[in-house]
Amino acid sequence: MKKTQTKAFANLVASVIMLVFEIWAYIQTLSFKIVKKAAVQPATFPQIMCIGMIIFTVILLIQSVFKLMRANPDDPMMEAAASINILKNKGVQAGAFVIVLCLAYAALFEVLGYVLVSAIIAAIIMWLIGKRDVKQILLVSILVPLLMWFVFYKLLTVNIPMGVLQPLRTLVDMI
Amino acid sequence: MNWGLLFESYGSVFLNPQVLLMTLLGATGGVLLGAIPGMTATMGVALLIPFSFGMDLIPSIGLLLGIYCGGMYGGSISAILIHAPGTPAAAATLLDGYPMCQQGKAGKALSIAMFSSFCGGIIGALVMTFLSPLIADVAMEFTSAEMLMLAVFGLSVIVAISGQSIAKGLISAFFGMLLCTIGMDPTYSAKRFTYGVKPLYSGLAFIPVLIGLFAVAEIISGVERTINGEEKQEKSDEKIKEVLPDLKTIMSIWPQIISGGLIGTFIGAIPGAGGDIAVFVSYGFNKSFSKYPEKWGTGIPQGVASTESANNGCSGGAMIPLLSLGVPGDAVTAIILGAFIMKGIQPGPTMYRDQLDTVYCVFAALMLANLAMLVVGCAGVRFFAKIVSVEKKILYPIILVISLLGAFSINKNVFDVGVCVIFGIVGWLMNKFEFPLSPILLALILGPMCEQNFVRFMDLNGGNFMAITGHPIAIGFFVVAVGTVLFSIYNQQKINKREAAAKKAAKNID
Numbered sequence: 001m002k003k004t005q006t007k008a009f010a011n012l013v014a015s016v017i018m019l020v021f022e023i024w025a026y027i028q029t030l031s032f033k034i035v036k037k038a039a040v041q042p043a044t045f046p047q048i049m050c051i052g053m054i055i056f057t058v059i060l061l062i063q064s065v066f067k068l069m070r071a072n073p074d075d076p077m078m079e080a081a082a083s084i085n086i087l088k089n090k091g092v093q094a095g096a097f098v099i100v101l102c103l104a105y106a107a108l109f110e111v112l113g114y115v116l117v118s119a120i121i122a123a124i125i126m127w128l129i130g131k132r133d134v135k136q137i138l139l140v141s142i143l144v145p146l147l148m149w150f151v152f153y154k155l156l157t158v159n160i161p162m163g164v165l166q167p168l169r170t171l172v173d174m175i
Numbered sequence: 176m177n178w179g180l181l182f183e184s185y186g187s188v189f190l191n192p193q194v195l196l197m198t199l200l201g202a203t204g205g206v207l208l209g210a211i212p213g214m215t216a217t218m219g220v221a222l223l224i225p226f227s228f229g230m231d232l233i234p235s236i237g238l239l240l241g242i243y244c245g246g247m248y249g250g251s252i253s254a255i256l257i258h259a260p261g262t263p264a265a266a267a268t269l270l271d272g273y274p275m276c277q278q279g280k281a282g283k284a285l286s287i288a289m290f291s292s293f294c295g296g297i298i299g300a301l302v303m304t305f306l307s308p309l310i311a312d313v314a315m316e317f318t319s320a321e322m323l324m325l326a327v328f329g330l331s332v333i334v335a336i337s338g339q340s341i342a343k344g345l346i347s348a349f350f351g352m353l354l355c356t357i358g359m360d361p362t363y364s365a366k367r368f369t370y371g372v373k374p375l376y377s378g379l380a381f382i383p384v385l386i387g388l389f390a391v392a393e394i395i396s397g398v399e400r401t402i403n404g405e406e407k408q409e410k411s412d413e414k415i416k417e418v419l420p421d422l423k424t425i426m427s428i429w430p431q432i433i434s435g436g437l438i439g440t441f442i443g444a445i446p447g448a449g450g451d452i453a454v455f456v457s458y459g460f461n462k463s464f465s466k467y468p469e470k471w472g473t474g475i476p477q478g479v480a481s482t483e484s485a486n487n488g489c490s491g492g493a494m495i496p497l498l499s500l501g502v503p504g505d506a507v508t509a510i511i512l513g514a515f516i517m518k519g520i521q522p523g524p525t526m527y528r529d530q531l532d533t534v535y536c537v538f539a540a541l542m543l544a545n546l547a548m549l550v551v552g553c554a555g556v557r558f559f560a561k562i563v564s565v566e567k568k569i570l571y572p573i574i575l576v577i578s579l580l581g582a583f584s585i586n587k588n589v590f591d592v593g594v595c596v597i598f599g600i601v602g603w604l605m606n607k608f609e610f611p612l613s614p615i616l617l618a619l620i621l622g623p624m625c626e627q628n629f630v631r632f633m634d635l636n637g638g639n640f641m642a643i644t645g646h647p648i649a650i651g652f653f654v655v656a657v658g659t660v661l662f663s664i665y666n667q668q669k670i671n672k673r674e675a676a677a678k679k680a681a682k683n684i685d
Contacts, residue, residue: 007609014608017347025353025368033365035240039638040630042365044355060342076339082607091403093393099600102391105579106593114580122572129401130569144573148580158584 003078008067009052010081016059026050094128101125113163126142176456177531180603181304184535188233188543197234198540201241202547207262207556208242209249211581219246220510232518239514240490243407243507247486248292248548252559255284255479259390259572264450264486265380266616267458269389271471271478278474286557287476288483289552291432294544295484298436299443299491301496304538318446319631321641324652326625329452331656332459334663335615336468341667344614347605351618354379355626362630374590379471381619383582383595388612389577391599396606401567418553420476422458428480430460439604442485443492450486452621453611457485464505487548491541498522498534 029050032043064096067077083089086096101121108117122141131137152158154172162169176257188194208219219242228236250265255272268288275284317325330348337344356370358378420428435457461481462471471478490507497508515522526534565573582595602612634654636642643649 010608014610022563028368032367033358033363035363038363039633039636041361042360042363045626045629046353046367049349049353049356052346053346053353054507056342056345056349060340060346063342079660082609084604085608089403091399091401091405093404095399097396098395099596099603101362102575102599103593106556106589106596109579109589114583118576118580122576123574125398126568129398129568129571130567136569140569140573141398145576148577152580152584159587160580160583161589170669 205245274474392602439488568671
């Protein structure tokens with residue numbers, strides 16, 4: 001197996017990404033408000049956290065480099081890492097597509113309303129993962145969000161956005 | 176202890192049909208609400224308190240305690256079945272509960288959770304009955320120094336739940352603590368990491384982050400596994416002959432139940448510390464003292480028992496400062512305090528002198544609430560276990576839309592749905608790179624407590640941290656925390672060596 005496909009290499013990549021994030025977060029804390037005569041500044045606690053993260057990330061980085069240099073085949077870190085190759089792995093492609101769907105869901109939650117946007121995303125995901133029974137897809141994707149909306153709205157009095165299906169709420173209120 | 180009055184009060188509660196009905200209704204509602212990710216026991220109590228306005232004190236307290244105890248157990252149902260803890264107090268239950276479900280033992284995991292919850296609740300209620308004035312006195316001695324070190328002690332458990340790489344576990348924990356600092360600084364109201372985004376001023380809401388990290392991330396991974404043909408449909412033919420665990424299982428989990436119940440009761444008695452902290456402390460404690468710590472996290476009954484007895488033990492513990500001093504131990508008891516005040520009763524030391532019968536009735540109501548939870552749990556365990564037999568291709572989208580609704584319902588804010596999705600992506604990536612997620616949860620729970628008490632302590636002592644040496648209880652917590660870390664590191668090294676040896680042996684056989 002190539003070294004670049006091992007868990008040790010994945011750890012190396014992760015620690016480099018984390019280090020960049022941690023240094024960025026530390027730099028951000030430098031711009032926090034300074035309070036005169038305060039024993040602990042608003043930036044102190046986040047800075048301690050950033051330093052803690054940096055220390056352990058460096059440890060992880062050093063560990064990974066040593067593991068890669070030794071390349072001991074019995075070491076669990078030299079086993080294959082999980083794939084994140086979006087170009088070659090169909091599963092990763094599907095995962096990424098679900099992420100895009102979820103982001104669209106959050107963006108359209110208020111505009112289209114919970115029931116409609118949930119029905120759409122549920123139907124698409126069911127189709128994506130191989131469900132081909134159209135009747136079942138329609139039944140589940142419509143009934144589950146409707147039932148959940150009814151439980152939250154009527155029994156738990158949580159007001160959930162209905163978007164374009166607002167007349168449904170009026171109808172339920174009238175009944 | 177006035178034994179005559181105690182028995183009389185128990186009789187008046189257990190033989191009152193209205194109290195029985197209300198407690199059973201409360202427990203049913205609590206279990207159902209707790210099972211929905213995002214709906215906490217606090218929310219359930221807050222939502223149903225208006226229904227108790229027209230009732231007498233004890234039936235209304237029975238209703239609220241029923242929701243409280245039912246919600247604590249209900250949270251474990253979704254943690255075990257769909258990898259999404261229904262309540263923060265069930266966050267640690269998924270560590271062993273979900274692997275048990277994946278092994279086709281969902282029914283067994285649910286029955287262990289239910290039985291342990293019941294036992295933990297009874298331990299809490301018994302301790303509350305006999306030791307409440309004493310425990311309240313100890314807990315109320317806590318200043319910022321003790322609270323800070325309690326948080327540090329809680330965080331020391333992270334090492335025990337970090338899995339193979341302690342460095343990765345600690346990175347996750349520090350990341351979680353950093354997330355807690357997003358928003359307005361609690362002492363000086365300075366904005367931190369907000370970038371003008373107003374919903375961030377109050378910080379990240381815990382529940383959407385929790386749902387994102389566990390439920391949404393699991394769904395993304397599940398879709399990926401299904402497409403790659405790696406997804407396994409859990410067996411639907413698990414026959415649940417008995418709704419309660421068999422004697423052999425009970426004999427193997429009783430030490431975890433007792434210790435979890437006691438840990439939960441003690442932590443619940445400390446104002447500001449609740450079931451969410453107790454479960455991790457109990458899990459870490461029991462794992463550290465286990466003969467086979469390497470099996471923890473792979474789906475063992477002891478893991479489920481240790482957490483579920485702890486979170487229900489908390490319900491009794493949280494009532495201790497409420498009744499003895501009029502100080503609520505957590506958010507639910509704060510609402511219950513409101514119910515007392517609405518009825519013209521002010522809990523506190525004088526209540527033990529002037530209204531001892533009411534105090535004893537509350538003890539009895541808590542005992543009854545735990546029994547009601549057991550009845551509801553027994554009735555529902557077969558039904559709950561069937562959920563896993565639903566085809567994954569249908570289950571994943573259903574869990575997703577319910578989870579995202581749960582994220583929204585906490586603050587009725589679409590921003591939280593976005594937060595949930597973002598943390599779903601973070602969780603998915605962290606799973607890919609094998610970073611443990613549980614330390615983030617623990618850090619999110621303990622982070623605010625840690626920072627607030629650190630700032631308060633330093634301000635009170637002019638920035639001199641060494642002043643902590645004047646607080647023996649705090650030092651005690653610190654010593655135990657250091658001991659826990661060292662012991663967990665030793666344990667983890669042992670586990671890693673054993674696993675490596677087992678793998679080598681397996682390779683040689685091949």
